[in-house]
Amino acid sequence: MGATPPDPPPPQPVVPAWRRRTRGEVRWPVLVAIGVAIALQVSLPDDLTPQPRYLLPAVEALLLMVLLVLNPRHIVRASGPLRIAGLILIALVSLGNGVAAAQLVDLLVTGGLGQTGGGLLWAGASVFLTNILVFALWYWELDRGGPAMRASGDRQFPDFLFPQMATPHIANPHWEPRFADYLYLSSTNAATWGPADTLPLTRWAKLIMLLQSAISLVTVALVVARAVNILG
Template sequence: MTAHSEKHPDDPVEAVGTPPAPGNGAHDLAELLRHRLDRIERLLAPEPAATDGEPPRPAWRAETEGEQRWAVTAAILCAIGLQLFLPERLTIHPHWILPALEGGLLVALVVLNPHPRIDHGTRQLRALSLTLVAAISLANGWSAVRLVHDLVKGTGGSNAVALLSTGGAIWATNVIAFALWYWEWDRGGPASRARGTHDYPDFLFPQMQQPDLAPANWEPGFLDYLYVAFTNATAFSPTDTMPLSRWAKLLMLVQSVVSLLTVVLVVARAVNILQ
């Protein structure tokens, strides 16, 4: 046997099928080459995913280990601090009642679920979490209404720096509050997103449209929703992340209105004071 007739046992081309016996004519040679090319194409083709008759699962629905809680905890503490910074005339009396309630709810959430990652939850935990966000929104909404009322009546104060500081605190708390709402409601909240249980997203992030821009197990975290809330409060419209569900569009609409009223009235009043 010559060296040309030897076959390597690990040759992938020889491992698939048996080629037709070559003849002496050009037709047999062409058939042999076609057979070899077909086997190479089958070897290089990707394996079809086993779907059991169901459509393939999108990458953003894959189960993840859950996001860490440090970012959302820091944001809530920042919101509580901003509320304590506001003048008492703009807050629900007593001045400390809602910030204290928010701090107590935050402590309760950490005690009931001390894990560093948010990967599971119960109805009780979700109810506490939504109550905390509602308390932050209520306190800031009350302050925003009181501020707008004072500015319309012309009793917002004569110190431009204090007025801008107060308006900036309410605006920043508004961003945090709506970031928490987006974070809590998108696909059922952080625990549901980690389990990948929802069929449709409420917000469409760029990484979900082009998976090659992020790791395979990418999931939006609180900082992503904080960015969405910040850009919506400054541009008064979505930027790179699109709201898909009606409630998401409604929330972004309300946030834009509150942000626009706060910015326009506070800046206008401050300019009048400076002049």
């Protein structure tokens, strides 16, 4: 009888995409989100926008064009100037929405906002939606050092634990977090005032989610209460 063939080697475990070097994600979903946030800021009434009214959106649009021209496709390498420009852009959008939220709360409490019920609901919805977009951008830009660092696979310890990371045996090995995942995280945190299926692991992630929940809670509670009072 011939020799028994050796057993085949056991299959090697597949390293999930979020733990190894990948091609990197495309930038256009982020650019679209920033463009929508700028449009929402422009739609707000004068009482809720920093003055001069169009200065901040114009600077934001300029930085958006710079990012679009310099790196419109895949984010595969860390570039100091590009990362700084991206962080400045997100910070400016955050500043504009922070001013709008503070002004909205102040005018609602003092009764100085001369808006109809429908107009008030639109102003509150604009601040609320921009809040979701802004924090989604922060989560996307800061988790594990940003999109370029995530694509390099150098940072193995995540700031946010997505379900695919906790259950790799039922997840596609090619899955890695994209902007849509951070947008979903921001949406659920704003709507439920707490994490849904994605958990913050680091202290900064917990604190920034706490800040977003507080802004969302105050905005929704005051706007809805005031609008119901007007419409009633």
